[in-house]
Amino acid sequence: MTTIPPLRQRARPPTEAELRAIPWMQALTLSERDRASDALIVTEALPGDTICRIGKQATYWFGLVDGLLKMSNDDSQGPVITFTGVAPGGWFGEGTVLKREVYRYNIQALRKSRVAGLPSDTFHWLIEHSLGFNRFVMLQLNERLGQFIAAREIDRLSDPELRVARSLANLVNPVLYPSVGEVLRITQQELAYVVGLSRQRVNEALASLQAQGMIRIEYGGLRVLDLAALRSSGPR
16 A cells, blocks of 8 residues: 655655746745745645644645645634635735744645645745735735635625625635636536535536626636626625
């Protein structure tokens, strides 16, 4: 029986293509970029692997190069809540790293995913020395606040269609997930995990959203046709 090594032992340096795909690298000076590049690692997460775990000290700031992740409180003492999905291009956990705290949520891979990590010491060095990096993190924090306010609202919605519409809007947020674009590569089962509904209800909601011209279901995912409509979906 083959034993799969832990995530950290699978880590490797990023490729040039992976470095170019990291959005905040473009905000750094050449010397800052060299320092960040030397510190960055990339690892391959398998379905079910946990990248961040409740109660564990934050030692890296993470970003998703490719794949799909889920943020939840599965191991907490309260009711299970899925906060949001994490789509390609997204970096997460900056608030926890800034405060040098332990995680209050789990981040789990829903499919095979490539995850990049920047050590917390390098993160804090960039905070102290890079104006461009500070601007990026401030924009992230502001957008993240809006995302979690929306997630709180989604959790209270009883209408499956509204839950799916708002969740899709979060997953294609161009600031938080710049690598997604208009096409979100996601299966109906993966979306069901993120939204917290059955696959059947998600399928019905997607069909209705497509009929209204907000999305188009394509092979391997869906295309967002009207992001504003998804964001503003409300009781009809």
